Each structure stands twice: as C-alpha cells, then as structure tokens.
Amino acid sequence: MKFLFPILFIIVSLLAQDNYEDWDKQYKLTPTVIDSDAHNAYIEIFTNKKATSAYINKAKEYPVGAIVYKPLYQDKAKKILVRVVIMEKMYKGYDSQNGDWFYAVSNPKGDDVYEKGRIDHCISCHKLVKDTDYMFSQSVMKKIDDENFELERIIPDLELYEK
Numbered sequence: 001m002k003f004l005f006p007i008l009f010i011i012v013s014l015l016a017q018d019n020y021e022d023w024d025k026q027y028k029l030t031p032t033v034i035d036s037d038a039h040n041a042y043i044e045i046f047t048n049k050k051a052t053s054a055y056i057n058k059a060k061e062y063p064v065g066a067i068v069y070k071p072l073y074q075d076k077a078k079k080i081l082v083r084v085v086i087m088e089k090m091y092k093g094y095d096s097q098n099g100d101w102f103y104a105v106s107n108p109k110g111d112d113v114y115e116k117g118r119i120d121h122c123i124s125c126h127k128l129v130k131d132t133d134y135m136f137s138q139s140v141m142k143k144i145d146d147e148n149f150e151l152e153r154i155i156p157d158l159e160l161y162e163k
C-alpha cells in the first residue's frame with residue numbers, strides 16, 4: 001500500500017510530463033519581463049495553482065505537484081521565445097538529495113521536451129537556493145516588488161492569467 005501512491009504518481013507523471021502546452025495559461029507572477037541573472041535573456045515566471053503562493057511567499061518547501069515555468073525570450077519585447085524551462089515538485093524519494101525536483105526544457109509551445117529529469121547542470125545552480133526549496137523566489141520576487149507590482153492583485157483570488 002505504501003508504494004501505491006508513488007507508483008500511481010509515476011504513471012500519471014509519465015503520461016503528463018511531456019506536455020506543458022498550457023504553461024502560458026497558468027498564474028503569471030511577473031508584471032513585465034525581467035532580466036535574467038542566469039542567462040542572456042528576458043524572462044517571465046508562471047506558476048500552477050500549487051506553486052503560486054509558495055513562490056510568492058518564498059516558501060521553504062513546495063507541495064508535491066507544484067510546477068514553475070520560466071519562458072526565456074531573446075528580446076525585451078517578447079517577440080522571440082526561445083524555450084521554456086520547467087521545474088516540477090515530485091513525490092518524496094524522486095531525488096531526495098536534491099529536493100525531489102524534476103527539471104525540463106521544452107520548445108516554446110510546450111509540447112516537445114528536449115531535456116528532462118534530474119538534470120545535473122540545472123541542479124548544480126539551483127542548489128544555491130536550497131533554503132527556498134531550490135527556487136530563486138527571493139531574487140525574482142524582489143525584482144517583481146521593485147516593479148511595484150501589486151501583490152494584492154494575485155493573492156486573494158488567484159485569477160488565471162488570460163492571454
């Protein structure tokens with residue numbers, strides 16, 4: 001019985017993992033594009049429902065099923081979307097050394113995943129922010145605050161971002 005949940009989770013995730021087509025219909029935390037610290041790119045942050053308040057509150061631990069998407073644009077006007085990087089919180093034991101995160105890199109549409117799993121080069125950098133569960137929420141939320149983003153707008157009703 002104890003193993004049933006992880007097994008079901010693996011099956012469901014295997015079916016779901018390669019398709020992130022709806023990433024741009026999730027909660028959009030960034031009011032405008034922000035400069036990426038890590039890449040020569042402009043980024044936005046989208047979170048699914050489970051990840052949203054955890055990210056805003058710079059949580060120390062995310063619930064299983066939390067997903068955070070970071071589209072990377074070549075230009076500030078968002079004309080060229082190069083790819084989307086994704087992190088998904090997996091079941092306990094998926095990668096216990098590294099916070100049980102699944103990493104993926106997909107095409108702009110989200111239906112073609114180039115790289116996925118416990119990706120070492122992603123982990124090597126994200127472990128710098130182990131205190132906030134491998135999420136760069138501190139620095140990203142600071143940039144959002146500097147833009148005078150009204151958090152009230154997204155916290156009470158968590159409106160879905162409409163395109």
Ligand code: HEC
Pocket residue numbers: 035036037038039043045068069070085086087103104105119121122123124125126134135136137140
């Ligand atoms: C050199 C360090 C570095 C590497 C390598 C790296 N990241 Fe990140 N990542 C960051 C930083 C810094 C941020 C915060 C936003 C920004 O400044 O771009 C971030 C943000 C993210 C986010 C949004 C959630 C968050 O932490 O704020 C996701 C999702 C993500 N990265 C996925 C990946 C994936 C997938 C890989 C591997 C293909 C990867 N990252 C490799 C540094 C890195």
